[in-house]
Amino acid sequence: MPEQQDSPTPPEQRPLPAHRRAHQTAHDLERYADLFAQRTRVMRSSAMRDLMAITARPEVISLAGGQADTSTFPPETFAAQMTRIAQESSAEALQYGPTEGFAAMKEAIRGVMAVEGMAPDPEDVIVTTGGQQAIDLITKTLVDPGDPVICEAPTYPGAVPVFSSYQAETHQIEIDNDGMKVDQLEALLDRLADDGRRPKFIYSVPTFQNPAGVSLSVERRHRLVELARQREVLVVEDNPYGLLRYEGEPQPALYLLDGGDYVIYIGTLSKILSPGIRLGWAVAPPPVMEKMALGKQATDLCTSTLAQYFALEYFAEDRWRAYVDDLCEIYRSRRDAMLEALERHFPAQATWTRPQGGMFVWATLPSYIDTSDLLAKALRENVAFVPGAAAYADGQRGTSSMRLNFSGFDEGQIREGIRRIGKVVSEQVALYQTITGEHQLPARSAEREEPPQERGHVVPLRRRREES
């Protein structure tokens, strides 16, 4: 690291005021507070990001992440790709690129989408700084403060801060084992229409949903697209996990069913190559795309050229499908390990989903357990998860659920992680039983008042067998 000693001393150099840290007090907070934009009052942290610092400690098994296991990517392939870039296009790879992304990158993206049968017009594609930026740019393009936005309950925890940063009025539609309950969506659209309102968009992760792991059924997919077309409402389909299927038959993307008139599509290389290169994309109809490109210009000028060149080398290798197949093998085993460990270590009162792909299991505990409180205890056992409340815009629901990631650690670590969580959960259950004198699972409705949405989003596919 370069140090100061060999630096020329500029004129006027002087040490930082000594009082600097000392006076960072109430006055300062107040001073800056006056200057903050309204949106900052409703912006809150995504739980995953907060956890990142804590879970970076090597002794922690973090089932809180949403990361691909990048150790599966061969270092020699990394080196070979980069060496080719250095030899053939060093200057270009280090230079600015077009706001909407390189034409070759769009072509590679079309190759990825072709695997799921989609063939967007390259003009409709914009390369983004990860899928996250695509959500941000779409919301920036469409949402004024107070505008309704609809998403699933629970929804991707990283989408919640985007919607709140644009001061959207976020409505969440319950899901079950077949994904978003489209009849409830229709009822909500009716209610909004009665007030002369229409949502700016419906955000959905239809396949291997984040955080619940469930997929929207084919029938509901058709119904959702139909609804969008009838009501002239945009659907934002976020599809990070479509290619990570471990069993069952592929389901058609909403974009495929709609043809791209009402469905805006978001994809990413974070799950099939690397999250660290920050490379995603969006596909949108031309009038929307034009505005998104303006937003992108203002936000970060262009997506990293280096990342695009790296990705292009990956696709040029033509072994990327084999790499994704390898990932599916690896993640399938890990999912199985997690489901087995849940059976073994979670108490009888717990339920969880059984995803056919993706990266997440959504587990729900007895409602007297608050998973945000539980997390503090779990961290003392060196294990982490995402508390369910992070998946709700109101931060009030999902309080007895948790998102568990199975892609980031190997089977042994997953089993150990679930064992540790199971331990703190069991302690809570035992404590509750001691206090209440109850040794049977009480009827959930008797426990405490909760909004009806608290129940119902849980997908109790399997119950723990009676003997473990």
Added chain:
Amino acid sequence: MPEQQDSPTPPEQRPLPAHRRAHQTAHDLERYADLFAQRTRVMRSSAMRDLMAITARPEVISLAGGQADTSTFPPETFAAQMTRIAQESSAEALQYGPTEGFAAMKEAIRGVMAVEGMAPDPEDVIVTTGGQQAIDLITKTLVDPGDPVICEAPTYPGAVPVFSSYQAETHQIEIDNDGMKVDQLEALLDRLADDGRRPKFIYSVPTFQNPAGVSLSVERRHRLVELARQREVLVVEDNPYGLLRYEGEPQPALYLLDGGDYVIYIGTLSKILSPGIRLGWAVAPPPVMEKMALGKQATDLCTSTLAQYFALEYFAEDRWRAYVDDLCEIYRSRRDAMLEALERHFPAQATWTRPQGGMFVWATLPSYIDTSDLLAKALRENVAFVPGAAAYADGQRGTSSMRLNFSGFDEGQIREGIRRIGKVVSEQVALYQTITGEHQLPARSAEREEPPQERGHVVPLRRRREES
């Protein structure tokens, strides 16, 4: 590139509706238009980005860019850095990182800032997706629609779309050879205060300003910081070019003078390493930084890990100062070549700045020449520049000025580029003289009505000598 033929056919696959393109007509535009956020009505494209597609043609000499010459970065260094990353930390480099950036990256950033005598607390630093994102996050944190923001006239053309995307009320303060006219700033602050208003921040590029190339004098730097502290107004100091000085003595950064209470600092590696890796940073007091980190989470989760690892290898090489010295040598010659070519090829009526560093010359033509119109003619001659109007929020001023970049091309290309622009300018001058019968430069005020700001922002440091 992967092709579709070897893809499994998903169920429900069907071709895109044949009518898709045909019906993208007025109805469609109207349909989406209803859904657009208010901010999109005032968002406009930054001229540089629009030019990018045109100027990508190899025969075009684009003096419109703001790019470092990345061909100066040794491909063998690129390869060596990447090989080390592949060997030592492939999995980490491809993984998510913390929202605020890696601690080691912040340490490297402190090393860069130390060269200009600054020593920020690492806690106050956030690593961003280029300096552009830093401007965006600061504005997102502070600006509500209608809030006043102050910047220079002309200002960085890429800042204009940021301010407009947050619907700021942008005020611009004239500059002269000593940078922003701080007395005019004070008068504006007074006028705003009379209305009970205060700007959310004052955005400035004090050193080798983009687009004008001038630097704020030491005296004005002190006065600006004093004003900020007296009035409790934030200053955003954007300093991409501080290390690219070709002559003269360094001037103290505003951040150094203030100590970081009222000055938010923006830096970037785009000009001293690579714009294509998209790596910049901001330094802000803790309450502001906290909100910016929330904004960053929502926007793109974290800055590219790959980019940070690449940059860390660059700084670890400890030859980065030597590389920046090399850049200064190269760019100094190019600046000289541009100034000489302007003398030779621009008509007597033109004026231009003579920057001591950075990347840009700001040239102003007779006011009867509109540089946006001129650009169309210049492009036919395969040369490009940024029309001056891009540097004004109202898009109305600066219409006879242009920004000329001298860092992106070698001396021969710069001379040829200026020759081509000089040719179309001379044609316009001759045409004007033919039409009006005038052969002397008319008094500017007699030509057409313009706001007073149109004059005054020009910095007529040198006039062409009478004989070329």
